Amino acid sequence: MTGPSFSLAPGARRFALPPLVAALPLAIVAPPLGALALALGGFVIWFFRDPERTPPPNGVVAPADGRVSVVREEDDCLRVGVFMNVTDVHVLRAPMDGTVETATHRPGAHRPAFTKDSDRNERVDVTLDTHGVSMIAGWFARRIYPYLTAGDEVARGDRIGHIAFGSRADVRLPAEYDRDDLLVSEGDKVRAGETVVALRSR
Structure with missing residues (x-):
C-alpha cells in the first residue's frame, strides 16, 4: 500500500477554512480579531503538516x-x-x-x-x-x-x-x-x- 502523496493531512481544509475566511471581514471591523482568526487558521495548517519520512531498512x-x-x-x-x-x-x-x-x-x-x-x-x-x-x-x-x-x-x-x-x-x-x-x-x-x-x- 502506498501512502497519500500530500503535504497536509486530510481535514486541514475543514478546520482551517472557517477562521481564514472569517479573517478578512474581521480585519475590517475588528482588526485584533482578524489577526487572531488568521493566526488560528495558520496554526491549523501547520498542525496538519505531513512531511516526508525515510524509513530505515530494518527494525x-x-x-x-x-x-x-x-x-x-x-x-x-x-x-x-x-x-x-x-x-x-x-x-x-x-x-x-x-x-x-x-x-x-x-x-x-x-x-x-x-x-x-x-x-x-x-x-x-x-x-x-x-x-x-x-x-x-x-x-x-x-x-x-x-x-x-x-x-x-x-x-x-x-x-x-x-x-x-x-x-x-x-x-x-x-x-x-x-x-x-x-x-x-x-x-x-x-x-x-x-x-x-x-x-x-x-
Missing part, C-alpha cells in the same frame, strides 16, 4: 512523533506507546511491513493521552499479521482518521492515519520481541517512520 519504527510514554508487557507481548503533544506531527506511520486483518473503532473516554487512564479512551485498533497499532484519542482530540481497511498491505513507514489535536499511538510488537530488543525507554523523543524503537538482537 520496528515509531508509529508517531512525540515521546515514549508507555513501555509495558501485555498478553505476552510488548507495547510501546508514543504521546503526541500539540507541536508534534500527527500523521501516523506503519511500524513494520504487514497485511491488515482488522481495523476496529472502539468508543471511549477522552482522558489526557499521556496518562494510564487513556487506555480507556476512544481508539482505533489495527491488527496486522505481523503486529498491532492502536490510535488513541486524547482529551482534546475528537477525530481519529485511519487510512487502513482489512486486506490492505503496508510497508514500514507508510502513512496509516492521523489524529486531530492531541493523541497517542501504540505499537504492539510481535511475540518474539523482548525487552532486550528495545532501543527506547519512557521519555525518549521519537520520529514517526524513522526512529527505530525495537530491533531483533538475535
Whole structure:
C-alpha cells in the first residue's frame, strides 16, 4: 500500500477554512480579531503538516512523533506507546511491513493521552499479521482518521492515519520481541517512520 502523496493531512481544509475566511471581514471591523482568526487558521495548517519520512531498512519504527510514554508487557507481548503533544506531527506511520486483518473503532473516554487512564479512551485498533497499532484519542482530540481497511498491505513507514489535536499511538510488537530488543525507554523523543524503537538482537 502506498501512502497519500500530500503535504497536509486530510481535514486541514475543514478546520482551517472557517477562521481564514472569517479573517478578512474581521480585519475590517475588528482588526485584533482578524489577526487572531488568521493566526488560528495558520496554526491549523501547520498542525496538519505531513512531511516526508525515510524509513530505515530494518527494525520496528515509531508509529508517531512525540515521546515514549508507555513501555509495558501485555498478553505476552510488548507495547510501546508514543504521546503526541500539540507541536508534534500527527500523521501516523506503519511500524513494520504487514497485511491488515482488522481495523476496529472502539468508543471511549477522552482522558489526557499521556496518562494510564487513556487506555480507556476512544481508539482505533489495527491488527496486522505481523503486529498491532492502536490510535488513541486524547482529551482534546475528537477525530481519529485511519487510512487502513482489512486486506490492505503496508510497508514500514507508510502513512496509516492521523489524529486531530492531541493523541497517542501504540505499537504492539510481535511475540518474539523482548525487552532486550528495545532501543527506547519512557521519555525518549521519537520520529514517526524513522526512529527505530525495537530491533531483533538475535
